[in-house]
Amino acid sequence: MNEKIRKHIEELFTNAPKTRKAMELREEMTQNTIEKYQDLIAEGFQEEAAYQNVISSIGDVTELFGDLEERTPLSLPEKDRKKKALINSAAAGLYIFAIGAFLCGMAITEIWFFYPEAATIVIALTVLLCIPPTCMLVYAAQMYPNYQRKDNTLVESYKEAVHARNKEKSVKAFVSAIVWLATLIFYFLISYVSSKWEITWIIFLAGGCGQAIVCLVFSLRQKTA
DSSP: OHHHHHHHHHHHTTTSOSSHHHHHHHHHHHHHHHHHHHHHHHTTOOHHHHHHHHHHTTOOGGGGGGGGSSSOOOSSOHHHHHHHHHHHHHHHHHHHHHHHHHHHHHHHHHHHOOSHHHHHHHHHHHHHHHHHHHHHHHHHHTOOOOOOOSSSSHHHHHHHHHHHHHHHHHHHHHHHHHHHHHHHHHHHHHHHHHOOHHHHTHHHHHHHHHHHHHHHHHHHHHHHO
């Protein structure tokens, strides 16, 4: 019966894209279906009844073919994807503006002002300028709504898993961007205040460690999910 299940699923994937993702999904779906069939047999179902039960629980796999291309589209609608891209671009521009304003402010302070409070004001204004783009990135990272399952088929399970992965990638990208932007800002701030440019490059090593921690945390989340 296991071979019959495998053959049936292979037929369902006849018109699927010839990609690695399609092959992996086919094998995953086959394994899950066989395991479910064996569970039903252990519960006392007849072989044919168990077979029909698991086959009917698969759902319409053709709904997944669009997501099995080599470049998987995001789960967000086209309109929301454009909005998200616009928000991210605007946030990046504001960060660049904040850095430029900081550099100009420090240069003006060194030329025309000679009291330490001026540098403090420039630093405070730079931090304030970084607040709006940070809020924008937080908003963009949370744009993925929770997936609403239509039924308990394997197809819906796969859609839910893809949606969750896309959302997690978005959050991970946001956290990584914040880590490096914060690293860059701290580098310029500390370098200008201390004038130890030959030493402050070490801050980038700290940024790399922060990025490694972010990757580790998300990796552990995936394993425990």
